[in-house]
Amino acid sequence: MSSMTLSSQASQNLHFSVMLNEVLSSLHLHKDGIYVDGTFGVGGYSRAILQQASCTVLGIDRDPQAVKLGHVLEQENSHFKMIYGRFSQMKELLESQGIKVVDGIALDLGVSSPQLDQKERGFSFRFEGPLDMRMGQEGMTAAEVVNYYSEVQLSDIIFNYGEERYARRIARAIIKARAEEVINTTLQLANIVRSVVPKSRDGIDPATRTFQGLRIYINRELEELSEGLKAAEALLAPGGRLVVVCFHSLEDRIVKDFFRKKSQAPKHASRHLPMLPTLSNPTLKILTAKPLQATPEEISVNPRSRSAKLRVAEKLENASQEQGKLPI
Numbered sequence: 001m002s003s004m005t006l007s008s009q010a011s012q013n014l015h016f017s018v019m020l021n022e023v024l025s026s027l028h029l030h031k032d033g034i035y036v037d038g039t040f041g042v043g044g045y046s047r048a049i050l051q052q053a054s055c056t057v058l059g060i061d062r063d064p065q066a067v068k069l070g071h072v073l074e075q076e077n078s079h080f081k082m083i084y085g086r087f088s089q090m091k092e093l094l095e096s097q098g099i100k101v102v103d104g105i106a107l108d109l110g111v112s113s114p115q116l117d118q119k120e121r122g123f124s125f126r127f128e129g130p131l132d133m134r135m136g137q138e139g140m141t142a143a144e145v146v147n148y149y150s151e152v153q154l155s156d157i158i159f160n161y162g163e164e165r166y167a168r169r170i171a172r173a174i175i176k177a178r179a180e181e182v183i184n185t186t187l188q189l190a191n192i193v194r195s196v197v198p199k200s201r202d203g204i205d206p207a208t209r210t211f212q213g214l215r216i217y218i219n220r221e222l223e224e225l226s227e228g229l230k231a232a233e234a235l236l237a238p239g240g241r242l243v244v245v246c247f248h249s250l251e252d253r254i255v256k257d258f259f260r261k262k263s264q265a266p267k268h269a270s271r272h273l274p275m276l277p278t279l280s281n282p283t284l285k286i287l288t289a290k291p292l293q294a295t296p297e298e299i300s301v302n303p304r305s306r307s308a309k310l311r312v313a314e315k316l317e318n319a320s321q322e323q324g325k326l327p328i
């Protein structure tokens, strides 16, 4: 399989799709296969998959702007289909296209470069923009959460999803600041956080973790991931691969635990009790005992890839499509 070099990504003016070569080889692409790119973004994975194999690709994204880009690719390549929606719903979304099983699924979690770089999306503390942070168009904005949630709720969100040890201090500062004026913009929030969180030696902006926490909460990213993994497992054909690229420990833990749970043989609780094989038969085989990480070469051209962790699991040949059903 020919690999796509970083310089060829750059020369084709592609957005830097994180760990692209590793994703392509992990998917184990084959002719006439059906693959799902569950986080289409700007389509870096989808385009590369279509270049490497004569197969069908279905792109999914919850962001209407990404879906527009997907429609452009549909015009260019009849083996591609773009679907608007969340990957937690991929089973229903694919069924609506008449597809019940697929040969591989890739999930590249988090936000895309255009989402981060467009100040009006409100994801970045680097530019002034409305405090929005929604990947799709539904649900609460970050401004609504920041201005209406209680101190305890804000502290919990920032602590649990941002893994920020100064969460209480930040929540208190938000409550104080919003009593003076409504917090409507990214820089207003970033400056409130910066005023109470000490600068770290590694140069990471003190607002980073607060923004991460709010974004994960607003977009229900961890719930999406848990549901998405279940849907992916159900959709994969025997031998099909699930490839997930994570960017922080909260996501990676969910993937690791799911893979481990689904790859373990059932525990025999008691020798006096019969086994219930249909309840917990393993359905996946883990192909990455340790997660793969980006090469130093990739990190040097795309620093965002530094925190990426890629895990792969394969659907077992004998996994029952009826897993989880109690024997009657």
Ligand SMILES: C[S@@+](CC[C@H](N)C(=O)[O-])C[C@H]1O[C@@H](n2cnc3c(N)ncnc32)[C@H](O)[C@@H]1O
Pocket (backbone or CB within 6 Å): 015, 016, 017, 018, 038, 039, 040, 041, 042, 043, 044, 045, 046, 060, 061, 062, 063, 066, 085, 086, 087, 088, 108, 109, 110, 111, 112, 113, 135, 224, 225
């Ligand atoms: C990191 S980018 C993917 C970049 C992509 N691999 C590429 O090469 O262009 C993540 C994308 O996933 C989308 N996304 C995140 N969570 C999603 C979800 N639960 N369902 C569908 N799309 C989601 C975001 O809107 C964003 O466009």
